[in-house]
Amino acid sequence: MQRILNNPDDIVDEMLNGFLKTHNDIVEKTDNKRVVKSKESVIDRVGVVTGGGSGHKPAFVGYIGKNMCDAVAVGEICSSPTAVAFLDAMKTANGGKGVACLYGNYSGDNMNVKMAIKMAKKEGIEVKTVVANDDVASAPKDQREKRRGVAGEVLMWKIGGAKAATGASLDEVIAAAQKAIDNTRSIGIGLTPCVLPAVGHPNFEIKEDTMEVGIGHHGEPGIEVCPIETAKGMAKRMVNVVLPDYPFVADDEVAVLVSGLGATPVMELYVLYDEIEKLIREKGIKIHKSYVGNYFTSLEMMGATLTVMKLDDELKELIDMPANSVGLKQF
């Protein structure tokens, strides 16, 4: 393994050490070493919490900050945080107006969040959730409740965090975050597999000169394996899956997020975005805001995800609000 490591079992703790040292103007540690909080305090407003397995940098801790998430529970690589970590994140983010827990649809996270909410309730903290399910490739449209959450989660946190910052009630924050994810569709294309450091070898394969359309953030298989194509070909495949699913139609205003999966050069993401933008524009859809970069990765996987969110007046206002987190800065 060509990796920068000490003992692979310690990678999450050591990564957090480095992260906290680097970004001490935005985040700080808590009594639970697997919970990171914002330097912004939650006073008289709803707190926003998320959490998930590690290996997706800058998700999840990278989205802590002003007008974003207030506290994040951190899990092992590709493995849900504990129920206690979620609980401690909820307690940390509780300013007395309730906590919105905005996370992705994975069985481990679902169980641990459910248990944490039960424990939080006993301590008098009201928690409501939105479960992201933007990955179009992970289940058919009539089984949307089974779909995974992927990079659309970043837009959900942006909207939820911004809404909480306006002083909205817990129900209003939840409604805005739910609308954000309901209006969002994503798809990924994987070009190489990723390796869990403690495992040491990839446990799925993407053959040389092929690509997997619809791959998940942990190598979950997609809808099709095909010979690798040009950026134009990839953009077409992604747009052709994402747009009809919602469906996004002419005159819609959207936000577009193109994220790398970890090892693809950012330069190539811009090449991909250039093609995606043309295709979306040709459909008469207006791109109000776009994000290109490594927003939600899968260790050292090569490839990219496309996320499109339909905006209305409320979402437009919230997405345009400033934000200051490690993974997303907007002024």
Place this chain on the structure above:
Amino acid sequence: MKAFKNKDGKSILLSMVKAVQDNKAYLSEVDGLIGDGDHGVNMNKGFSVFETRFLDKEISFTEGLGELGAILLTEIGGSMGPIYGTILIDMADAGKDEDEISLSTLAGMLQAGLHGLSGIVDAKVGDKTLVDTLSPAVDALTKDVEDNISFKVALQNMKDEASKGKESTKNLVAKFGRSSRLGERSRGVLDAGATSCCIILTAMADAISDLLVKESVTV
């Protein structure tokens, strides 16, 4: 012997720990076929923390189950943390007031564990999860209590049913967890959770059998 003393049951826990440690690589390998290959790593981590913390301390069977469950729940996470954590803590709660653990006590404890699990996951028999191992094992014990079967034979029956249940997952299509995203591609390999559950139940049954023999000699 019809029962063993709860306070003497630490050896059962240490046997369960050893079984998980011995199967760390095997469990990761099974998990790697349709999961992400870290089941053995995570289980070994949790069970070994228990060993380090309690090797030199006196602890009863039910206290140990509760502590092990709490470690998995609070320190391991993933899916297996809450799943095994819930099963073990609910088993511990169901038996914690008993000085002696009889077959019917053990059956009641495992029933409580399975019931607790059903509160956090919807998986049923046939969904290719550890429920495919645990549920028939619990049924076997429950039936043997009703039929007045000896503790030792009942433990063997439980092991047999757990093993059959585990093997049954090979031909099933996963309905829960990460492997469910594979659909038909999940058929043909064992479920990692069902496999670890069988290993743990088997180690528990064997250690209880040994303890029953030992205690019948000393009493």
